[in-house]
Amino acid sequence: MTRSSAIGADNEVVISPLPRVLDPHRLPNHIAIIMDGNGRWANERRLPRAMGHSAGVDALKRTLRLCSDWGINVLTVYAFSTENWSRPREEVNFLMSLFERVLKKELQSLNLKKVRIDFLGDLDQLPSRLQDLINEATEVTAKNNGICFNVCTNYGGRRELVLAAQRLALKAVEGDLDPNLIDENIFASELLTANSGDPDLLIRTSGERRLSNFLLWQLAYSEIHVTDIYWPDFDVKDLTSALLDYQSRTRRFGGVEPMPPNDI
Numbered sequence: 001m002t003r004s005s006a007i008g009a010d011n012e013v014v015i016s017p018l019p020r021v022l023d024p025h026r027l028p029n030h031i032a033i034i035m036d037g038n039g040r041w042a043n044e045r046r047l048p049r050a051m052g053h054s055a056g057v058d059a060l061k062r063t064l065r066l067c068s069d070w071g072i073n074v075l076t077v078y079a080f081s082t083e084n085w086s087r088p089r090e091e092v093n094f095l096m097s098l099f100e101r102v103l104k105k106e107l108q109s110l111n112l113k114k115v116r117i118d119f120l121g122d123l124d125q126l127p128s129r130l131q132d133l134i135n136e137a138t139e140v141t142a143k144n145n146g147i148c149f150n151v152c153t154n155y156g157g158r159r160e161l162v163l164a165a166q167r168l169a170l171k172a173v174e175g176d177l178d179p180n181l182i183d184e185n186i187f188a189s190e191l192l193t194a195n196s197g198d199p200d201l202l203i204r205t206s207g208e209r210r211l212s213n214f215l216l217w218q219l220a221y222s223e224i225h226v227t228d229i230y231w232p233d234f235d236v237k238d239l240t241s242a243l244l245d246y247q248s249r250t251r252r253f254g255g256v257e258p259m260p261p262n263d264i
């Protein structure tokens with residue numbers, strides 16, 4: 001049985017099969033998502049922005065379940081950036097209480113589905129009730145062997161790099177590390193994604209073509225898929241399109257494509 005599933009009527013287990021257009025052997029191991037467009041989705045419907053974020057939670061639950069059912073090992077999402085504090089106080093407060101409500105409500109089902117949840121970012125600046133819930137969710141799901149779900153919260157890519165550099169410098173000053181030995185592997189081991197590795201695919205919704213300070217180191221060789229769909233509308237066909245797009249790419253990691261054998 002696939003390790004994740006939705007619980008349907010009569011507690012029957014419902015697993016979404018991988019669409020037949022996708023090659024099960026060429027799926028990304030790690031998908032990262034910039035979930036953008038909640039506000040515009042709400043504006044277009046003359047709804048408060050908060051309703052866009054609530055609809056965004058539904059899209060996130062849908063996407064996490066599909067990724068889990070289809071055998072993706074890691075999903076990393078950008079929930080709140082270090083820059084998002086500059087939004088109107090009302091919206092920031094709403095987002096913080098939304099994170100709390102969702103965590104409280106979903107923890108049990110995430111755990112049942114064997115999801116391992118982790119929060120990446122400067123968590124000590126978050127409201128203390130949210131920090132407590134984050135600690136609880138991380139501890140309760142730590143030993144799960146299903147999809148690893150990273151929620152970037154109060155996350156900034158530059159800040160992550162600066163903190164990694166500080167930690168390495170401190171180790172060097174204390175005599176625990178020879179600066180000449182610092183290489184890409186040692187540097188990456190100081191990043192918040194040390195246990196998840198780099199995303200193979202980045203999906204960004206709502207059409208913007210920017211990284212917005214997201215996973216600046218980790219996205220160096222990721223394939224990028226941008227869709228005009230607003231995040232709350234992102235569904236199974238959009239995830240399928242993103243994966244089809246990914247499977248159409250030849251990943252060269254800076255090398256050259258292998259030449260086909262010469263016809264003699």
Ligand code: FPP
Nearest residue numbers: 035036037038039040056057079099102151
């Ligand atoms: C970007 O849309 C979205 C966000 C800043 C918030 C994303 C958060 C969620 C989807 C909820 C996640 C919940 C949990 C528990 C992880 P925007 O507001 O920037 O949209 P706009 O660009 O159209 O204004």
